Amino acid sequence: MAITDSLFTAPRVRAVVTAGYQALEERRDEINDLNVYPVPDGDTGNNLALTVRAVLEDLRSLPDDSPADRVAASVSRAALMGARGNSGVILSQMVRGAMDALADADAFNDRAIVGAFSAANKAAYRAIRKPVEGTMLTVLREMSEAADDHQGEDHRQLITAVLRAGWDSVHRTPTLLSVLADAGVVDAGGFGLLVLLEGMVGGAEGPELTAGIDLDILAGKPESGRGGMREENVGEFAYCTSFLLLGEGVEPRPLEGSLENLGDSLLVVGDRGQVKVHIHTNDPGAVLSLATAKGSLREVEIDNMLVQTAEREARLSAHEHAAARIAPLNSRKAPKPATQVVAVVAGEGNKRLFQSMGAHLLVEGGQTMNPSAEELASALEAATADAVLILPNNSNVILAAEQARQMADREVHVVRTKSIQAGIMAMVAYDPESPAEINVEAMEDALDGLRTAEVTRAVRDSQLNGLQIREGQFLGLLDGELIVAEGEFEDAVTALVERLLEQPAEVLTVLLGESELGERPAAVLKGLAERYPDLEIEVHKGDQPHYPLLMAVE
């Protein structure tokens, strides 16, 4: 029997889903930034929003006079097809459960709502092989329990109670999952689920559905704050792989069994003939081969979660205020690293470079702001590997680094890098899976033959190395030695590079600093490229203060 209640029509469902989708879109970034656990899974906000968008697009093509059961089936199917990421797939199961229940309900009333939550809950738990508490699963379960408790009440009161229970549950997720507590966040999936439901309830149905619903509880939403210190907990599997598998012989259960050993976070949902698969694996190829043997693949998506995590971290660090000068960064934790790196770095761009090469913890600092040994020591303490390398990246930091090493409770080596450039070249040789001594040796090898150059501005008149220097002149330093002072930036760079390239070099690496020189550094580099056609010039935004250009040749 299908519900005949006029509430459950295509236009109405469309309006409700639109409102939910809009709410998700509005808070998408906020949800994305909560995504620290249980698994790095792309971005929860994006995944939820895109999943709901798929449902919405489907609803838009549905005739207004479609019967309720047709609407329900269409929504289920669109969610299943459009599901992205772990959170999206779980949401799609919740939707399916709810829609099955609603399609069987005879009216849109308290019983239907209780039934929908209960069915959604069951469907979601059924889809997950190893349910983790403190996630959107818990949140939905507690909402379903609240719905049970309030059955018999007016459906407005019921929804109020359910949403309140949902937010309470979201608040409690950190008590169930320590990684959330450590990061100082609530679960992104649960948070997103509440944003969606709240949007659906409080949005389009407005007067009719929300009359009498206590919207104040919506104001009681948790702060989605992020902790200062954080170390990402990235699973051991790098690729988030999802696809649809179609074919007569396609059966969810056997497929699940055969995929189980290829990774984790496995979700195999759907029915005979059409199955959606989501898995975190290190071998997407094997997963796909296995699947192709059983049916026809559609909508294959493979994302590298390590890269996603790094990108998210980069985004976070870009707008993170410097509450703590120690910004924990890296995430690449596949197997436990044998050796980690603590590096002292100034400039957002440089930080991203170090992070991209696997530096574990970055301590803010550089020419004008040298970190204390204590700051370095606390960074060392935050490392998780048994051995840590410090890259001071400045001759004024080497001693503090040595001191921190003595204070540390583990094996620490100081690689005596005297510049950011040297630090970057040392990082090229870094291999987290090699023991510390091997890394030290490889880094020192990489530094052998490295030449560095810097361009900065004189802050006062002086006389140095036989050069008369006036305030505001551009100074060129070669391997730390002042060799050039010129009134024009371009002249200083040209003269400096000439000296830098006296010995043959293959690659010139350039880090652009903060400066008021506008396009001039780029123009100078273009000139260099024309003048030295065999030289490979690699330019990065380093954003370091005071030094418009940092350069290195190997």
Added chain:
Amino acid sequence: MNVELTRTNTMLVLDSTSDLSPELRADPNIRVVPLLVHFGDESLRDWEEIHPEQFYPRLQETSKLPTTSQPSVGQFLQVYREARKDFERVYSIHISAGLSGTVGSANTAAEEVPGVVPIDSGSASVGLALLADRLLLMLDEGVEEEIFLDYIQGYSERVGFLFMVDTLEYLQKGGRIGRASRIAGSLLSVKPLLTMRQGEVDLYKKVRGERKALSAVQGYFLERTTPDKPVFLAMAHAAAPGKAEAMLEVLRETDRTLDVRVRGHLGSVIGTYVGPGAIGLFFIQE
């Protein structure tokens, strides 16, 4: 029971990822089962319907990377049945299971055809071609099965193998990056020199710049060879003949005696995962 294997009683079945030279491909004791390369809905048989000359330009034009698929069990069955008509023994030697499911199809097919021995080589590309080259030499002279099998089993451990890619992107997108994933994502351009360990891609060394890369290749080569015996060598490139030549040049500069057995192109399936500009080098001393 120790059978003597010869050219009259033994057939080698390889898959197309072995990137055989035309001579090996035409050898009467070799059959090749092709993998498939898919550009969207179009499926092409590796080394039969699509050759490196067409593949690499197309790879650079296409916005969506091609995908590949292993041969079907049926393809293997057909080749095995055919081969068994004339040969008592069939050794079906394939790309590492860490990289492809091909040997899985071969295993299944071999269960139905007696006299077929499927083997995971733990290697890939011209590493397989070099192995086939060495095995044919044994068959020329006649060889005890035990010695023949020992050689194959020990091959992946003994063969020197380095490959250089311009970017890790293809390995990563194709899901074949293995343990080298730990160095992916670097914003700084680095030349990774990769090798294989336990059948999976792994990092040997990271350097910056072509010259440093070549000198690292030379170092690797010298560490693993001695001047007293010839070094059998196979090399292939992905649309980068100049780079291959440069690599060979730094090996020739050493005091080792080189016997270049295979020189050619990385085929479309391998190319899908390593991308244009990649060079593969395999060598072994006996």
